[in-house]
Amino acid sequence: MSKEKKEKDLILKEPFSRRDFLKTLSVATGSIILGTSSAASGYKEIRGYRNSYGMLVDLTLCVGCRSCERACNKVNNLPEPDLPFDDATVFEELRRPTAKAYTVVNRYDIEGYSGGPVYRKIQCNHCNEPACFSACPIHAYTKTPEGAVLYNVDRCFGCRYCMIACPFYIPAYDYESAFEPRIMKCIFCYPRIKNNKIPACAEACPTGTLTFGRREDLIRLARKRKKILRNPSRYIDHIYGEHEVGGTSWLYISGVPFEDVGFPTDLPEVPLITRVKGFLSSACGIHCLACALRDGLCSSKTQV
Amino acid sequence: MNHNETLERPESFRSWFLDKLLMGMSWPEYVRSLITPFNILAAVILSIGIPIIALRFMHGLVEVTHASNDYPWGLFLGWGLFGGVPLSATGFVMATAYYIFGFKDYKPLVRLGVLTGFMGYLFAVVYLLIDLGRPWRIYYPMFVGFGTASVLFLVAWHVATYLTVQFLEFSPAILEWLRSRRVRRWATMITIAMTIAGIILSTLHQSALGALFLLAPGKLHPLWYSTYIPHFFLASSIYAALVMVIAVSALCARFLRHSADGYFLDNLDRLTIGLGKGAAIGMFVYFALKLVGVAHDDNWALLNTGYGKWFLVEILGFVLLPALIITWGVKLGNATVVRIGAFYSILGILVNRLNVSIIAFNWKLPEHLHHIIPPWKEVMVVLTITVIHILIFRWIVSRMPVIRQEPEFEQETH
Numbered sequence: 204m205s206k207e208k209k210e211k212d213l214i215l216k217e218p219f220s221r222r223d224f225l226k227t228l229s230v231a232t233g234s235i236i237l238g239t240s241s242a243a244s245g246y247k248e249i250r251g252y253r254n255s256y257g258m259l260v261d262l263t264l265c266v267g268c269r270s271c272e273r274a275c276n277k278v279n280n281l282p283e284p285d286l287p288f289d290d291a292t293v294f295e296e297l298r299r300p301t302a303k304a305y306t307v308v309n310r311y312d313i314e315g316y317s318g319g320p321v322y323r324k325i326q327c328n329h330c331n332e333p334a335c336f337s338a339c340p341i342h343a344y345t346k347t348p349e350g351a352v353l354y355n356v357d358r359c360f361g362c363r364y365c366m367i368a369c370p371f372y373i374p375a376y377d378y379e380s381a382f383e384p385r386i387m388k389c390i391f392c393y394p395r396i397k398n399n400k401i402p403a404c405a406e407a408c409p410t411g412t413l414t415f416g417r418r419e420d421l422i423r424l425a426r427k428r429k430k431i432l433r434n435p436s437r438y439i440d441h442i443y444g445e446h447e448v449g450g451t452s453w454l455y456i457s458g459v460p461f462e463d464v465g466f467p468t469d470l471p472e473v474p475l476i477t478r479v480k481g482f483l484s485s486a487c488g489i490h491c492l493a494c495a496l497r498d499g500l501c502s503s504k505t506q507v
Numbered sequence: 508m509n510h511n512e513t514l515e516r517p518e519s520f521r522s523w524f525l526d527k528l529l530m531g532m533s534w535p536e537y538v539r540s541l542i543t544p545f546n547i548l549a550a551v552i553l554s555i556g557i558p559i560i561a562l563r564f565m566h567g568l569v570e571v572t573h574a575s576n577d578y579p580w581g582l583f584l585g586w587g588l589f590g591g592v593p594l595s596a597t598g599f600v601m602a603t604a605y606y607i608f609g610f611k612d613y614k615p616l617v618r619l620g621v622l623t624g625f626m627g628y629l630f631a632v633v634y635l636l637i638d639l640g641r642p643w644r645i646y647y648p649m650f651v652g653f654g655t656a657s658v659l660f661l662v663a664w665h666v667a668t669y670l671t672v673q674f675l676e677f678s679p680a681i682l683e684w685l686r687s688r689r690v691r692r693w694a695t696m697i698t699i700a701m702t703i704a705g706i707i708l709s710t711l712h713q714s715a716l717g718a719l720f721l722l723a724p725g726k727l728h729p730l731w732y733s734t735y736i737p738h739f740f741l742a743s744s745i746y747a748a749l750v751m752v753i754a755v756s757a758l759c760a761r762f763l764r765h766s767a768d769g770y771f772l773d774n775l776d777r778l779t780i781g782l783g784k785g786a787a788i789g790m791f792v793y794f795a796l797k798l799v800g801v802a803h804d805d806n807w808a809l810l811n812t813g814y815g816k817w818f819l820v821e822i823l824g825f826v827l828l829p830a831l832i833i834t835w836g837v838k839l840g841n842a843t844v845v846r847i848g849a850f851y852s853i854l855g856i857l858v859n860r861l862n863v864s865i866i867a868f869n870w871k872l873p874e875h876l877h878h879i880i881p882p883w884k885e886v887m888v889v890l891t892i893t894v895i896h897i898l899i900f901r902w903i904v905s906r907m908p909v910i911r912q913e914p915e916f917e918q919e920t921h
C-alpha cells in the first residue's frame with residue numbers, strides 16, 4: 204500500500220521537478236552557452252585598413268640573388284641557414300617558409316617563356332582579413348592598421364589551426380621545441396615600419412623587384428602608371444593579391460600565369476571567414492531552436 | 508571506547524577497499540585474476556608506448572609524429588578528436604532518446620551510452636593534450652583570449668562544458684557505487700537539465716568539427732569540402748552513436764558478462780535490433796545528404812578521378828553497404844547480423860573522418876599520399892592511449908552499476 208502511494212507521488216512529482224529544473228538550471232546553462240555563440244556570430248568585419256601599406260612584387264625583375272632572404276634573416280635574428288645565402292643549389296627543390304626562415308625564394312623553369320627562369324619570393328601575404336586570425340581560438344593574431352598581420356606567442360597554445368587555415372601555407376611551427384614551440388612567420392618588419400623604415404627585404408633588393416608603399420598606390424602603379432597597361436606583352440593581366448581571399452597586403456605581377464609559379468589560383472575572392480559566417484550565426488539559431496524544442500517537449504510532458 | 512574506534516577504522520577501510528576496488532577479492536586473488544592474454548598484450552603495448560609519450564614531452568612533437576609545416580594535424584587529431592567525438596555522441600543520443608523522447612525500453616543501455624560518451628570525450632581531450640604544442644595552456648580559450656570568430660573557440664568551449672555535463676550525467680552510477688544516497692539524489696535531479704544541455708552542446712560541436720574545415724576551401728578536396736559539411740558531421744554522428752552503442756554493448760556482453768545483470772543481457776538482442784533500425788534510417792538519410800552535397804556543388808565529373816573513386820568507396824562501401832547489412836539484420840530479426848553491420852559502420856565513420864582530416868586534406872601537395880603515412884611511434888602512441896581508454900572503461904564497468912542495476916537503488920531510478 205505504502206509502496207503504491209510512493210510510486211504515485213513520484214509520478215505526480217516528476218513533471219513538476221522537471222519543469223522546475225528547466226526553468227532554473229537549464230535556462231541558466233542555456234543562456235551561458237547562447238551568450239558565447241551569439242558573441243561568435245557578432246563578429247566584426249575587417250575590410251582591410253585604408254591607407255595600409257603593401258608590397259608590390261614584380262616577378263619579371265627578380266634574379267634570385269636571395270639578398271632579401273639574407274636581410275630578413277639578419278634583421279629578425281633568425282638562426283644561420285644550413286646552406287649559405289649565395290649557394291644556388293637550394294633552387295634544386297621547392298622550399299617553403301619554415302621556423303628558421305620567414306621568406307624563401309624558389310626558381311621555376313617555365314617552358315617557352317623567354318624571360319628565363321622565374322624566381323618567386325614567398326612569405327606571409329598579410330591578408331586584409333586573415334584566415335589565421337579567424338582561425339585562432341585565443342586571438343593570438345592581430346591585423347595592424349599598417350597592414351602587418353602579427354602573431355602573439357603569449358596567447359598561443361599550439362593547436363596549429365592557423366596553419367590549417369592559411370591558404371598560402373605560410374605559418375611554420377617549431378616542432379623541435381618541447382617547452383616553447385611557437386608559430387614563426389613574416390612580420391612585415393612591423394618594428395621597422397613603425398620607425399619609418401621600409402621592410403628589410405625591400406631595402407636589400409638590388410633589382411627593384413620589391414616596391415613598398417601604400418597598398419592603393421601600389422595597385423594603381425601596377426595597373427596603370429607603368430606596368431601592366433604599358434607592357435601588355437611583358438605582363439599577364441592580373442594583380443595577384445588584389446582580390447584573392449579578400450585582398451592581401453602583398454601584391455604580385457608576373458609574366459607567366461600565377462599557377463605555373465606555385466600560387467594557389469582556386470581561391471575565392473571573398474575573405475575565407477565568409478565561408479564560416481553562416482555556420483557561426485546558425486550556431487545561435489540552433490541554440491534557439493533547441494530551447495524552443497525543449498519548452499515544447501516539456502510542456503507536452505507535463506500535460507500528459 | 509577510544510581504543511575500539513582506532514581498531515575498527517583500518518578494518519572498515521580495508522573491507523571497503525577490498526569491496527570497491529578489488530571487487531571483493533584479496534590482493535593475491537586480484538593479482539591472479541589480472542593475468543589474462545588481453546592484459547599481457549596491454550602491458551606490452553603500455554611498456555613501449557608510455558616511454559614514447561614521455562619522449563614527445565621531452566623532445567617535442569618532432570620526436571614522435573610526422574607533423575610538418577604543411578601537415579600540422581595528423582593521426583592524434585584525425586583518430587582521437589575527429590574519429591573519437593562522433594563515436595562519443597552515444598551519451599547525448601541515448602539520454603535524449605530515453606529522457607526526452609521517452610524510449611523507456613532502452614533503459615538498460617542508457618548508462619552504458621553515457622559512459623561511452625564521457626570516456627570518448629575525455630580521451631579526445633587526452634589526444635588533444637598530446638598534440639597541443641603547449642598543453643599546459645589548454646584553458647587559454649576560456650580565460651586568456653576570446654577568438655569569437657573561430658569555430659575552434661566554439662569547439663573548445665563546448666567540449667569543456669559537455670565533458671562536465673557528461674560527468675554529471677554519469678555521476679549517479681559513481682555515487683551508487685560509493686553508496687552515497689543523498690548526493691546521488693541531487694545528482695539525479697539535474698539529469699533532465701543535463702540532458703538538454705547535452706542536446707544543445709552536442710548538435711553544435713559535432714557540426715562544428717566539420718565546420719572547422721570550411722576555412723580551408725583550397726586545401727580540402729572539393730568532394731569532401733562542401734557547405735554542407737557541418738550537416739554531414741552532425742547527421743553521421745547520430746547514427747555513429749547508435750552503432751557505437753550496439754558495438755560497445757555487444758563487447759560488454761561478451762567480455763564483461765560478469766558485470767552485467769539479467770535485465771541487460773535478456774533485453775540486449777531486442778534492443779540491438781531496435782537501435783539497428785534507427786541507425787539504418789540515419790545512414791540512408793546521411794547517404795542521401797552526401798549525394799545532395801555532390802549535386803549541390805555539381806561535382807559529378809570529379810567522381811571519375813582517383814579521389815572520386817575513393818569517395819565512392821567511402822559512401823557506397825562504408826555507408827550504403829553497412830546500412831544494407833543492418834537493414835537485412837533488422838528484417839531477419841537477427842541481432843548478430845545487426846552487430847556485424849554496426850562494427851562495419853563504425854569503421855565507415857573512421858574512414859570518413861580520416862578522409863576529411865588527413866587523406867583528402869592537402870590533396871594537391873606533391874607526394875601527398877606519401878606524406879600522410881604516420882611513423883610507427885605516432886601509431887604506437889595512438890595504440891597506447893586506446894589501450895588505456897579500454898582499461899579505464901573496463902575498470903569502471905566492472906565496478907560501477909553500468910550494465911547492471913544496483914538492487915538498493917533500483918526503484919529510485921527514473
